[in-house]
Amino acid sequence: MENPKLYHPLILKHNKHPFHFFKDEHAQFVIQASNPICGDRFTLFLSLQDQVISQASFHGYGCAVSKAATSMLVERMYQKSIPKILQMTQEYLKMFESGNQIHDRELEIFKVAREFPGRTQCARLSWQKLSEEFQAWTQD
Amino acid sequence: MPDLPLTGEFNALAFRRHFPLLHGNDLIYLDSAATKQKPAEVIEAVEKFYSTYNANVHRGIYKLADEATDAYENSRDTVRAFINARSSREIIFTRGSTESINLVAQSYVAARLQNGTNIVISEMEHHSNLIPWQQLAKKSGAELRVIPINDNGDLILEEGLGLIDKRTTIIALVHTSNSLGTINPINVFIEKARKSKSTILIDAAQAMAHQSIDVQALDCDFLVFSAHKMFGPTGVGVLYGKQELLEEMPPYQYGGEMIESVSLESSTFRLPPHRFEAGTPNIAGVIGLASSIHFLDTWKPDKLGSHSKILAEIAVELLQSIGVRLIGTPVRRAGIVSFLLDDIHPHDVATLLDQEGIAVRAGHHCTEPVMRYYEIPGTLRLSFSAYNTREEVEQVAKALPRIRKILG
Structure with a gap:
């Protein structure tokens, strides 16, 4: 218990004090990410201005890992274009399959979830959903 | 402390x-x-079947097949004795509680439902004893009535009993809740079922390894359970049903083992329990279940x-x-x-x-x-x-x- 491997201090920090954790009624886009198996459910609130994310927040319920992963996603979206975010999410999601290093080294704290039964999905939840949504948008 | x-x-x-x-x-x-x-006793029983008398049941004209068939049918009697059923014809082997419930839903209840009839379940049912009834109700226009729970996680009895009436086709109730730990007063509901001439199914999956069950004393119509929750193998379970009810029921699945005679135009079906056991059954699983019952009987x-x-x-x-x-x-x-x-x-x-x-x-x-x-x-x-x-x-x-x- 002294070394709670899955729970990097940064994950615990984001779990306790998530970034922009509120409902934004004025958001242009609302995206739901939920996992029916464990009941985790997050809503992302996003707004675009001049082709980049100008406002992002989230709200909902989930475990420490899914909450921290969502918090760190929201934190990273600011001033980024949709293709740029898509690139980031795809690289992050691939990390769980390949185990490879990624550009944003801080996000590698989630890689360890691979070693825990049933927990990879927690780290992927919001990233996966956002990635799917943005991919659909860019294809439209 | x-x-x-x-x-x-x-x-x-x-x-x-x-x-x-x-x-x-x-x-x-x-x-x-x-x-x-x-x-170890159960693991060894399964292993012994495969390593010393593995054969298909009910069809071989050779000693090994006889031995396998005997073990399979003796297991049926072991189950009968364990729950004190009147006859081993009342014991049907299934894949587990879920299949047992679906069998009753499709084969007994579906044809008896219509507008104006109702099904009674409780708010604490496992999805396996909720969804089959919910879907049947939707298809048939019958009403799904739900016995509510209170903050303690107990059934609200008066309200629940009030839901059962002469138009109740089936009451499907969990004996012991898998999420709350509640042991329900199923006797009260069985008594009510008898008065309203309804049929009652008890989901005893969580009960079998924790208390003795006597289906004649209970007087329930159907009782379902799974072997793996009573120290037995996965993938095998039991449907107990009163013989007179089982005899009224058409087959649930069709195939080998369950027929009397077959032509290209039509078929006739065996009596229960074999009518409900189409295809090669989980022989090793059934033998393992019997072994788990011997184990339970000892302890x-x-x-x-x-x-x-x-x-x-x-x-x-x-x-x-x-x-x-x-x-x-x-x-x-x-x-x-x-x-x-x-x-x-x-x-x-x-x-x-x-x-x-x-x-x-x-x-x-x-x-x-x-x-x-x-x-x-x-x-x-x-x-x-x-x-x-x-x-x-x-x-x-x-x-x-x-x-x-x-x-x-």
Whole structure:
């Protein structure tokens, strides 16, 4: 218990004090990410201005890992274009399959979830959903 | 340490020695409501079948096939005796409780439903005893009536009994709740079923390894259970049904083993139970189930259940002293305790407990309506069997404050 491997201090920090954790009624886009198996459910609130994310927040319920992963996603979206975010999410999601290093080294704290039964999905939840949504948008 | 009840004279360590997975292993396995670990006796019975008398049943004109058929049919009688059914024709082997319920739903209830009839279940049913009825009701226009629960996780009896009337085609009720630990007063509902001339099915999946069940004394119409929750193999279960009801029922699936004669135009079907066992059955599973029943007969389900119940009581007391939120404080509790540690997600607690070698369940336990009632996404669940010890419960109680410190 002294070394709670899955729970990097940064994950615990984001779990306790998530970034922009509120409902934004004025958001242009609302995206739901939920996992029916464990009941985790997050809503992302996003707004675009001049082709980049100008406002992002989230709200909902989930475990420490899914909450921290969502918090760190929201934190990273600011001033980024949709293709740029898509690139980031795809690289992050691939990390769980390949185990490879990624550009944003801080996000590698989630890689360890691979070693825990049933927990990879927690780290992927919001990233996966956002990635799917943005991919659909860019294809439209 | 509070003054706790003793675990009586039951020797959990002697019992535990029968389980190869647990013996000499520090694993604290507290997920027995999901599935029980298997004693060497059951593992050996399955192995012996495959290594010494494996053959298909009911069709071979040779000794080996005879031996396999005898073992298979003797197992049916073992089950009959275990639940005190009148005849072994009343014992149907299925893949498990879920299939047993679906069989009754499709083969007995579906044809009897119409507008104006109703099905009665409870709010604490496992999805397996909810969805088959919900879907049937939708298709037929029958009404699905739900016996509500109260904050303790007990059925609200008066309200529940009031739902049953002459138009109730079936009452499908869980004996012991897998998520709340509630042992329901099923007798009261069976009595009511008799008065209203309704049919009643009891889901006894969580009960069989924890108390003796006598279907004649109960006078239920159908009773379902799964082998793997009573120390037997997975993938095999039982439907008990009163003979006169089974005889009225058309086959549930069609194929080999269940026919009398077949032409290209038409077929006639065997009597129950074989009418309901199409295809090659899970022979090894059935033999393993019989072995698990011999095992239970030796140790006595009531004794095993009372040990699990005492462990649950110890757990409740220790958890309360830590200040957790118990989900379900029923009048009669089985060896199952659900709770939440502050507002920490159950999965996080379960992962950290796993790191300490403690296996518990986290989630909705296939009882989403119960979670909805308490307005929670899931719980942590400790479920005990007779191989668990008081020390194991204490280990959980010691770990929780440490987890609270990390995640709180």
